[in-house]
Amino acid sequence: xxxxxxxxxxxxxxxxxxxxxxxxxxxxxxxxxxxxxxxxxxxxxxxxxxxxxxxxxxxxxxxxxxxxxxxxxxxxxxxxxxxxxxxxxxxxxxxxxxxxxxxxxxxxxxxxxxxxxxxxxxxxxxxxxxxxxxxxxxxxxxxxxxxxxxxxxxxxxxxxxxxxxxxxxxxxxxxxxxxxx
Numbered sequence: 001x002x003x004x005x006x007x008x009x010x011x012x013x014x015x016x017x018x019x020x021x022x023x024x025x026x027x028x029x030x031x032x033x034x035x036x037x038x039x040x041x042x043x044x045x046x047x048x049x050x051x052x053x054x055x056x057x058x059x060x061x062x063x064x065x066x067x068x069x070x071x072x073x074x075x076x077x078x079x080x081x082x083x084x085x086x087x088x089x090x091x092x093x094x095x096x097x098x099x100x101x102x103x104x105x106x107x108x109x110x111x112x113x114x115x116x117x118x119x120x121x122x123x124x125x126x127x128x129x130x131x132x133x134x135x136x137x138x139x140x141x142x143x144x145x146x147x148x149x150x151x152x153x154x155x156x157x158x159x160x161x162x163x164x165x166x167x168x169x170x171x172x173x174x175x176x177x178x179x180x181x
Contacts, residue, residue: 063162070155
């Protein structure tokens with residue numbers, strides 16, 4: 001039979017576990033809300049900077065959002081997985097690839113990975129495994145390069161579609177913002 005102290009201990013541990021899970025879920029929701037809020041603010045600012053009417057914005061906004069999304073995905077494929085991942089005090093990876101903490105940063109666990117992120121992650125995993133054969137690494141590297149090229153092509157097409165509905169002034173503004181080449 002368990003002692004009263006043991007039962008109380010188990011109850012306390014259970015409550016702590018429930019609180020930790022709740023806090024993690026709250027942080028994930030907050031990360032999604034922060035991203036959505038940031039995107040909303042950025043789009044509002046772009047609308048002001050482009051000096052467009054509400055009617056013009058209904059045409060521009062979806063195209064601009066597509067360019068922004070594809071641009072971000074292309075950069076993630078280039079940057080997120082290119083360097084060394086986070087390491088703990090023992091020098092080993094902490095298993096939180098793609099996660100960042102702190103205000104205004106993303107938490108990959110709060111959303112689905114893009115296809116490019118999945119391919120890059122597969123390459124990283126292959127590189128971390130010292131037994132991976134060179135042919136397998138080459139195959140994953142080729143897949144990443146192909147995914148990057150496809151993303152660049154999609155981005156170029158989306159940028160062209162956006163340019164078609166812009167004035168010269170608006171186009172110049174978006175070039176200065178880094179949204180167009």
